[in-house]
Amino acid sequence: MVSIVPNNIQIEDDRTGINVETLKRAFLDNLFYIQAKFPKISTKNDYYMALAYTVRDRLLNRWLQTTQTYLEKxxxxxxxxxxxxxxxPHLGNNLMNLGLYNVVKQAMEEFGLGLTDLLEQEExxxxxxxxxxxxxxxxxxxxxxxxxxxxxxxxxxxxxxxxxxxxxxxxxxxxxxxxxxxxxxxxxxxxxxxxxxxxxxxxxxxxxxxxxxxxxxxxxxxxxxxxxxxxxxxxxxxxxxxxxxxxxxxxxxxxxxxxxxxxxxxxxxxxxxxxxxxxxxxxxxxxxxxxxxxxxxxxxxxxxxxxxxxxxxxxxxxxxxxxxxxxxxxxxxxxxxxxxxxxxxxxxxxxxxxxxxxxxxxxxxxxxxxxxxxxxxxxxxxxxxxxxxxxxxxxxxxxxxxxxxxxxxxxxxxxxxxxxxxxxxxxxxxxxxxxxxxxxxxxxxxxxxxxxxxxxxxxxxxxxxxxxxxxxxxxxxGVTPRRFMVLSNPRLANLITKKIGDSWVTNLDELRKLETFLYDSDFCKEFHQVKQDVKQDLANYIRTNYNITIDPNSLFDIQAKRIHEYKRQHLNALYIITLYNRIKANPNLDVTPRTFLFGGKAAPGYYMAKLIIKLINSIADVVNHDPDMRDRLKVIFLKDYNVKFAQRVYPAADLSEQISTAGKEASGTGNMKFSMNGALTIGTLDGANIEIREVVGEENFFLFGLTAEEVLQKKAAGYNPWDYYNSNPELKLAIDRISSGFFSHGDPNLFKPLLDSLLYRDQYLLLADYQSYIECQDRVSQAYRDREQWIRMSILNVARIGKFSSDRSIRDYVQNIxxxxxxxxxxxxxxxxxx
Ligand code: CR6
Missing domain, CATH: 3.40.50.2000 (Glycogen Phosphorylase B;)
Incomplete structure (x- = not known):
């Protein structure tokens, strides 16, 4: 068989070369011959395409060689x-995997183009x-x-x-x-x-x-x-x-x-x-x-x-x-x-x-x-x-x-x-x-x-x-640390590599070595600074795209995943209303400032999920415009949550919401991505939360709620949500606020289907878990005030997350199946x- 790559090619050419000059030449070549454009009339997308083809060219040799090897062997x-x-998006991932990220960045800069801008262009x-x-x-x-x-x-x-x-x-x-x-x-x-x-x-x-x-x-x-x-x-x-x-x-x-x-x-x-x-x-x-x-x-x-x-x-x-x-x-x-x-x-x-x-x-x-x-x-x-x-x-x-x-x-x-x-x-x-x-x-x-x-x-x-x-x-x-750490959180990745070398990227258990630096105050400071910088980035993005200012010193509390009743975004919403009510009752209350961020799509035919989105946005409207909140409470629903946006979100979280009814979330994978970027989890004993808590240590995880077994028992014993409503004043007040029309310009009917479902059935036991959840959230607020301790808990989440690399999952499949x-x-x- 003819070898795919002629053995006599020894010099770099425009399709394989990887120095800045060759990359620039190749880029212009693709712009001209594939996009049929010259710089003056090129759009950002033309530049993206030219770069994509330039990177693809550098991939093809490996791809065809792989195909040939598999065919022969x-x-x-x-x-x-x-x-x-x-x-x-493929571009950033391929640049990273090829080891071309920095050199391509430089080549683009020499053209006056920002690589991040071009990456953003990819649909x-x-x-x-x-x-x-x-x-x-x-x-x-x-x-x-x-x-x-x-x-x-x-x-x-x-x-x-x-x-x-x-x-x-x-x-x-x-x-x-x-x-x-x-x-x-x-x-x-x-x-x-x-x-x-x-x-x-x-x-x-x-x-x-x-x-x-x-x-x-x-x-x-x-x-x-x-x-x-x-x-x-x-x-x-x-x-x-x-x-x-x-x-x-x-x-x-x-x-x-x-x-x-x-x-x-x-x-x-x-x-x-x-x-x-x-x-x-x-x-x-x-x-x-x-x-x-x-x-x-x-x-x-x-x-x-x-x-x-x-x-x-x-x-x-x-x-x-x-x-x-x-x-x-x-x-x-x-x-x-x-x-x-x-x-x-x-x-x-x-x-x-x-x-x-x-x-x-x-x-x-x-x-x-x-x-x-x-x-x-x-x-x-x-x-x-x-x-x-x-x-x-x-x-x-x-x-x-x-x-x-x-x-x-x-x-x-x-x-x-x-x-x-x-x-x-x-x-x-x-x-x-x-x-x-x-x-x-x-x-x-x-x-x-x-x-x-x-x-x-x-x-x-x-x-x-x-x-x-x-x-x-x-x-x-498991999830890939390449996309969800190296690519999406380069600041954190660089800090880690500076401390322990770069082999953690393909052997995530190596992150354990970070534990040695737990009491190294310089490291802790740098680690904290990384989080602050990434939060600032997200804050800037939100200011640009939503015209809302959020404080990067507030606790970023994020729930990003599909909207589903079993995932209980509305339990999170009940806590926000509870905080709101507390501040209204006592405007000088000393609360830990929080920014609640939500992201996620609802299935178009899933009415209740869509109503939950409407509820969150309605709460945001009231909370964000109430002067009594004085920047202590902000709520934002981030639209069109997708992989590209997720890559901005995971790195910026302080707190990851994994609050499904125990027994309902098969695993979850966002929980892993948040934790490997240093967020602490507030979560139930559900899916992979249990194993995350096991490895990061129970003292570094905020646990609340019924267990899967207790959920079954409670249902078998004839669960009645009204008992909780009637006996818990904060819960009652939160629910009453919604049903009175407070968040719906006086309309008491808007959220009725959601409230009826909670009060008459509550299939996912929000009311049963409410008290445990708000107590846990209050512990989170307390813990966030002890900055040093919080940083250490955050470092430990990163250091101990190795098990959740998809490399480990694939090795399991390879060996056992x-x-x-x-x-x-x-x-x-x-x-x-x-x-
Ligand atoms: N919706 C589970 O609900 C799990 C993923 C991947 C889900 C979720 O807990 O992490 O699969 N299930 O295993 C289905 O899609 C059927 C999901 O993504």
């Missing part, structure tokens, strides 16, 4: 199937909702950094998560036209398109050996075109691929209609095909049983499996060894139809017999569960499912039949158990339970934090745990960066 490969990848690919999608992005980063052969497979949504605006305090959704100015990071591969079938019916036939087969005759066929994005590891040569599929109409689709003169009909059919990857469903931790969503799931799963099969063929590997070549991770149940699709491909298209196909399938898949919330557990009505995927329905029935036989043998005469475990829910209208299919079709099942994995075994998947105990494990989530090995990629000397 055919290593066991991880395929991470996820309906969401919330990557965040982020918002191809995810929240934690689950961002987790996939962190894992893709760690896989590349750890040099593990891996492919991320997903959907190239034309519209990602909506942009959020706030009008009159309400959320307004704006479509996310992220591809508007082009995407310099992706490479379309139309030559690698595949076909995906939908609808129709099945036919049986017998082959010449008398063997019985099924054939799927689809109603329509859609093309899947891959768009590839290189994912470079941190200071490695390994650049894995994120392969996202776009749906297109096949060229031949319209012949018949055209011939009949039905121009309109044929074009409409084309746009219907393309609808499949048009838009991301904006629901987080809940699902909508929409046919199009199911079609999206099948579309990307089928493309990805066919792609894997094609790769094996190109490598002359036999499909009998599919499960040896690929470990496929199902990121939640969204890609779970893959179990049936791999069976179909093996049975119908490659003529395997059932047992062989099933053996391969069940040695291939591993399933991660991300939630216990019942409204998020996917189930598809049999009618809907069968109309789009008639063959898969047959296969699932057959899987279920054989599975229930197994259950019967292990647990004889237990009809209830059979009904509970069946992949088909037959209690009313019939549904396919995707989590059940995932459990039956996978060799490993994991939750995303210790508590969550335990609760899965005890509750949601209890029967499956009894059936297959050996399949169950835990892998606690995937059993894959690293494969180092070598590239010629000349293009390796040095700085």
């Amino acid at each position: 055919a290593p066991r490969t991880v395929a991470y199937l996820s309906a969401e990848f919330l990557m965040g 982020e690919p918002g191809l995810g909702n929240g934690g689950l999608g961002r987790l996939a992005a962190c894992y893709i980063d760690s896989l590349a950094t750890l040099e593990i052969p891996a492919i991320g497979y997903g959907i190239r949504y034309e519209y990602g998560i909506f942009d959020q605006e706030i009008k009159n305090g309400w959320q307004v959704e704006i479509t996310d036209k992220w591809l508007r100015y082009g995407n310099p990071w992706e490479v379309p591969r139309p030559e690698a398109e595949l076909e995906v079938k939908f609808g129709g019916h099945t036919e049986n036939y017998t082959d010449e050996h008398g063997r019985y087969h099924v054939q799927w005759i689809p109603f329509k066929v859609v093309k899947g075109v891959p768009y590839d994005t290189p994912i470079l590891g941190f200071q490695t040569n390994n650049a894995n691929t994120l392969r996202l599929w776009k749906a297109e109409a096949p060229e031949s689709f319209d012949f018949e209609a055209f011939n009949k003169g039905d121009y309109f009909g044929s074009v409409q059919e084309k746009s219907e095909c393309e609808n499949i990857t048009k838009v991301l469903y904006p629901n987080d931790d809940s699902y909508q049983g929409k046919q199009l969503r199911l079609e999206q799931q099948f579309f990307f799963v089928s493309c990805s499996l066919q792609d894997m099969i094609r790769m094996m063929k190109a490598q002359n590997l036999t499909l009998e060894r599919f499960h040896e070549h690929f470990a496929i991770q199902l990121n939640d149940t969204h890609p779970t139809i893959a179990v049936a699709e791999l069976m179909r491909l093996l049975l119908d298209e490659h003529q395997f017999d059932w047992d062989k196909a099933w053996n391969i399938t069940t040695k291939t898949f591993a399933y991660t569960n991300h939630t216990l919330l019942p409204e998020a557990l996917e189930r598809w009505s049999i009618n809907m499912f069968g109309s789009s995927f008639p063959r898969h329905l047959q296969i699932i029935y057959e899987i279920n039949l054989r599975f229930l036989d197994e259950v019967r043998i292990k647990f004889p005469d237990d009809g209830n158990r059979l009904r509970r475990m069946s992949i088909i829910d037959e209690s009313g209208e019939r549904y396919i339970r995707m989590a059940h299919l995932a459990c039956v079709g996978s060799f490993a099942i994991n939750g995303v934090a210790e508590l969550h994995s335990e609760l899965l075994k005890k509750t949601t998947l209890h029967d499956f745990y009894e059936m297959y105990p050996e399949k169950f494990t835990n892998v606690t989530n 995937w059993k894959v090995s690293a494969l180092k990629v070598e590239v010629p000397e000349y293009s390796q960066s040095t700085n």
